[in-house]
Amino acid sequence: MxxxxxxxxxxxxxxxxxxxxxxxxxxxxxxxxxxxxxxxxxxxxxxxxxxxxxxxxxxxxxxxxxxxxxxxxxxxxxxxxxxxxxxxxxxxxxxxxxxxxxxxxxxxxNPESESISLESIGLNPLQIRKVKEYAKRKNGLILVVWPTGSGKSTTILSILKEFNPDEFSISTLEDPIEYRVKWIAHSQINHGIGFNFSVGLRSILRQDPDIIMVGEIRDVETAKFSMEAGITWHLVLSTLHANSGANSIQRLISLGTEPNMIISGLKLIISQQLIRKLCPHCKRKYVPDANVRKKIESVLRESIPPGREVTLYEENELGCIECNYLWFKGRIGIFEVFELTREMKMLILSKQSENTLDDQAERDGIVSLRQDGIMKALQWAISLKELESSIGDV
Ligand SMILES: [Zn+2]
Missing domain, CATH: 3.30.450.90 (Beta-Lactamase)
Incomplete structure (x- = not known):
């Protein structure tokens, strides 16, 4: 045969x-x-x-x-x-x-780009409202940052889908192009012939764009052009390797970006991590011990009333046919949506440390990645073990 x-x-x-x-x-x-x-x-x-x-x-x-x-x-x-x-x-x-x-x-x-939306990727309702509010202003830079793995293009696509393609000119510079969407002008970066992000960005600005997606900020030139484009009434979306909003500001400064450029061009930083979701058909319920309960209280900075039972879920070692015996089915994002409030901008201008910016974020009521992760564990979507294997001990 x-x-x-x-x-x-x-x-x-x-x-x-x-x-x-x-x-x-x-x-x-x-x-x-x-x-x-x-x-x-x-x-x-x-x-x-x-x-x-x-x-x-x-x-x-x-x-x-x-x-x-x-x-x-x-x-x-x-x-x-x-x-x-x-x-x-x-x-x-x-x-x-x-x-x-x-x-x-x-x-x-990804063959399923039609079903992607801000609602489907795991942002909570407050975070969705914030992202929509900044996107609708149609100016400034919105960064999506992540430490490892992917998922950033899914988040960016879900923001782009908020715009009617008949009303806006949307262009991207990508390396590689991850989703192919008919109403978006996707351009593939080609370093071999010198078509990099900063060169591409300068050319796109001559093409009368409303919304620009720049695949990744890796150097000061791209950072500067992205923020300048944002200041001159374009919505710019880009990504950066960083693990939180405060960490992104430090990255941009260490690349050589001026703090006053950052506070006028950068509007919002969405940090994210993808966590494997427990298979809903075979996950196992348990009541965590007092230590875990204390950990949850300390991350969320609130106390759980003594009589209230906390339940979490974990993977069932056998798995089932629904998850191909892999215990998990799909992934969900955990997010931090970091706004540059007036107080935050003052701290950025005086080049304060990442910890100081993090403390300010907490005062500004920003939910951290760790807190969002714990909330998703309490909503039974992910296990604590899986969360800790991604972001370290909670
Ligand atoms: Zn299963």
Whole structure:
């Protein structure tokens, strides 16, 4: 019987979609090739095949992704679109030569962008109101920051969806483009030819934009241009590697951004972390002990009335068919929505420490990531263990 590569690949892709995998890794070793899925940020072993099939498999993927067939000594990247069960799936593929053959990693670009909204990503009603209020002003920079993993493009897309595409010109500069939305002018950054974020931003400003999404702020030029564009009546959305609002301000200052530029251009910082959600079908209820109760009280800075029972949920070790025996199903964001109040701006101008800014955030009534996480544990969406494995001890 001949090996039907096309049928075999379509099984891999439909299983990846079923598992809600974000990436498919094809990793060659001396005798075998491991196929792994990244699901909710963690690896799941999918299949192991014989090394003999690798060449046919990589060859087929190269044809699909428009890559050079004969080139196996240099890394390449490309993309393709396929129809699976009537749905269009976009895939970015990259190859890398390794000791045992070419390794291929495929990112499945989110097929469910229609269902994304500020409400669906896990922001609480107060945070949603704040984000909408600042977005509607249509000027200034809104930053989405995160320490690890992804999810930032989902948050940015949910803000962009607040705007009617018939009324606003929306442009993006991305590396890579994660969602493809018909009414957005997506541009792919290409460092190889000098098309970087700051160059792209200068060009976009000549294209009469209302809303601009700049993939990431990595240098002072991009930070400065993003804030200047914000000051001159554009809404600019961007991301930064940082773990809180106060930490982002320190990052911007250490990149070389002037504090007075920050306080006039930057409006809001949304910090986020994605936490795996417990499978609602097999999660297990428990009553935490007095120590955990005390920890919760100290994070939330309020005392739980003595008679009130606190219940939390944890993963059931067996799992169930609904979660493919993985205990978790999907992820939810925990958020901090950091506003630059008048008092905060004064502290930024005098270059105060991150701790001082954090203390001010607390006085301003900003819910921290840790507090939002505890609230989501108390709402039974996530386990305390999973929260602590992401943000450290609470
Ligand atoms: Zn389950």
């Amino acid at each position: 001949t090996f039907d590569i096309e049928r075999w690949l379509s099984t891999i892709f439909s299983d990846a979609i079923k598992y809600k995998a974000s990436d498919i890794h094809i990793v060659p070793e001396d005798k075998n090739v491991h196929i792994k899925f990244r699901v909710n940020g963690k690896f799941v072993k999918y299949r192991t095949i014989e090394i003999g099939i690798l060449e046919t498999l990589v060859g087929k993927l190269k044809i699909m992704s428009n890559l050079k067939m004969e080139e196996s000594r240099l890394p390449q990247d490309g993309s393709f679109t396929m129809i699976l069960d009537g749905k269009e799936i976009c895939v970015r593929a990259s190859t890398m030569p390794t000791l045992f053959g070419e390794k291929v990693v495929m990112r499945i670009l």
